[in-house]
């Protein structure tokens with residue numbers, strides 16, 4: 001009899017070894033050992049902490065990938081830096097290992113790839129995996145995340161988590177310094193930056209869509225109380241429902257920032273160095289997940305799609321649009337919310353996510 005893993009028990013072990021992004025050394029060793037104990041072909045991905053497990057069928061068929069993330073979040077508690085699994089990635093790793101244990105010997109067609117991805121929280125894990133070529137041959141990719149109690153009730157699931165695109169913008173404002181008694185000889189970078197904040201606030205996109213841009217940092221200081229400052233910095237956090245809206249917002253912000261500064265005799269530039277794409281799902285594949293949830297647990301356990309937050313999972317689809325992608329949410333009663341140091345949830349409900357993974361794989365590869 002092949003060994004069947006209990007996701008709740010694995011999660012409790014993983015919870016005791018939280019590791020930060022790209023430092024998931026113990027976690028990846030644990031995953032490798034658990035996969036190899038099942039007789040599954042598995043290896044570390046390049047020189048990253050990612051792990052890939054492969055179960056091959058004997059007949060031709062598609063390549064399907066299940067993906068979990070493994071990293072914990074940094075916190076400072078009582079003055080001490082530490083890592084805590086506050087986003088439930090311990091639960092995701094456990095769900096995928098449990099699904100793997102149920103699928104040994106049951107993949108008939110095609111290939112099942114089990115991806116244990118590092119560094120989701122820093123949105124650098126998925127791009128690193130893409131660079132290593134892990135999705136090059138993949139036709140279908142399926143991921144999941146536990147949901148906070150506010151999104152999905154405990155014991156229920158949603159077929160699609162509608163993550164928004166997110167981007168950080170850094171605005172650099174240049175004015176001209178002057179003695180505070182002669183402000184007319186300078187260009188006050190604080191005045192410029194305030195006008196820029198107002199100009200950006202006046203940008204509108206389609207109000208039926210979900211979008212926001214808000215200033216999150218504002219710095220200006222000449223070093224003296226009696227000197228007009230010559231520079232300022234503003235940071236923005238931007239969220240949009242689609243990647244198209246993100247492109248539109250970035251273009252409009254660039255015009256507002258540059259032109260506003262120029263109107264008052266200064267200069268300003270804007271950069272968008274951090275970006276995470278929005279969820280793009282294939283409706284037929286997402287519907288299959290919804291049907292699977294209903295088949296496994298009944299129609300009353302399926303709730304509408306939830307949203308919010310970002311996920312580097314969406315780099316996969318962005319990189320390979322021909323690949324079908326879906327990503328469901330598992331209501332495990334996570335409280336008070338994801339990314340809270342005290343986040344806790346009912347890990348016995350992880351088995352629902354395992355059921356969905358198992359059944360989805362058998363539909364395509366069984």
Ligand SMILES: [Zn+2]
Nearest residue numbers: 087121338339
């Ligand atoms: Zn997170």
Ligand SMILES: [Zn+2]
Nearest residue numbers: 087088089145
């Ligand atoms: Zn997460």
